[in-house]
Amino acid sequence: xxxxxxxxxEISVVEKEDVTLDCVYETRDTTxxxxxxxxxxxxxLVFLIRRNSFDEQNEISGRYSWNFQKSTSSFNFxxxxxxxxxxxxxxxxxxxxxxxxxxxxxxLHILP
Amino acid sequence: xxxxxxxxxxxxxxxxxxxxVTCSQNMNHEYMSWYRQDPGLGLRQIYYSMNxxxxxxxxxxxxxxxxxxxxxxxxxxxxxxxxNQTSLYFCASSLGPPSRDQPQHFGDxxxxxxx
Numbered sequence: 001x002x003x004x005x006x007x008x009x010e011i012s013v014v015e016k017e018d019v020t021l022d023c024v025y026e027t028r029d030t031t032x033x034x035x036x037x038x039x040x041x042x043x044x045l046v047f048l049i050r051r052n053s054f055d056e057q058n059e060i061s062g063r064y065s066w067n068f069q070k071s072t073s074s075f076n077f078x079x080x081x082x083x084x085x086x087x088x089x090x091x092x093x094x095x096x097x098x099x100x101x102x103x104x105x106x107x108l109h110i111l112p
Numbered sequence: 113x114x115x116x117x118x119x120x121x122x123x124x125x126x127x128x129x130x131x132x133v134t135c136s137q138n139m140n141h142e143y144m145s146w147y148r149q150d151p152g153l154g155l156r157q158i159y160y161s162m163n164x165x166x167x168x169x170x171x172x173x174x175x176x177x178x179x180x181x182x183x184x185x186x187x188x189x190x191x192x193x194x195x196n197q198t199s200l201y202f203c204a205s206s207l208g209p210p211s212r213d214q215p216q217h218f219g220d221x222x223x224x225x226x227x
Contacts, residue, residue, distance in 0.1 A: 033210055035210070052213055091154060100157060
């Protein structure tokens with residue numbers, strides 16, 4: 001069965017520290033897609049990034065960066081110089097055919 | 113404004129009383145989906161729809177029904193709700209399915225409490 005593991009249930013860091021959220025996935029598909037979503041305290045779910053299995057190039061968007069490593073089946077998310085507004089639950093997700101499998105999420109607390 | 117609209121946002125009801133949560137999108141998206149979010153379990157897909165009149169089970173479909181008679185609407189029906197269906201529910205839509213690299217646009221959520 002395909003699945004997504006976010007081993008870190010909860011992380012707390014002090015503002016301005018860097019933090020990495022881990023995501024490990026399992027799939028038998030050769031073509032698949034990975035996603036990250038953010039759920040701030042207000043509760044909405046916000047799309048952050050998508051990556052297909054053929055594109056292992058790392059991506060940077062401002063203070064956010066993503067490291068996709070097919071060899072270790074990981075798609076980790078790093079926030080550089082964290083800010084209080086980054087406090088949220090972050091979900092990693094994997095496409096499974098026409099369905100999508102979400103990890104259980106990592107709750108990130110950025111302390112002022 | 114492009115959006116996914118769910119109603120109601122909050123509902124407290126009793127076991128066995130049929131209820132419907134509506135979901136509507138104005139982006140002409142083909143793919144729509146329902147999820148439930150429970151503490152410690154993350155988001156789990158209940159049902160999804162690739163297009164009008166095409167629906168399929170997700171990972172936790174038991175106790176739920178859906179229909180897709182029109183492209184914009186995808187209601188979630190609980191015919192006989194039970195307390196274990198108390199949860200936070202999200203509807204989402206996208207141009208196409210996740211297998212075609214399409215990110216989901218989520219509604220604001222519906223918090224259901226079944227007593």
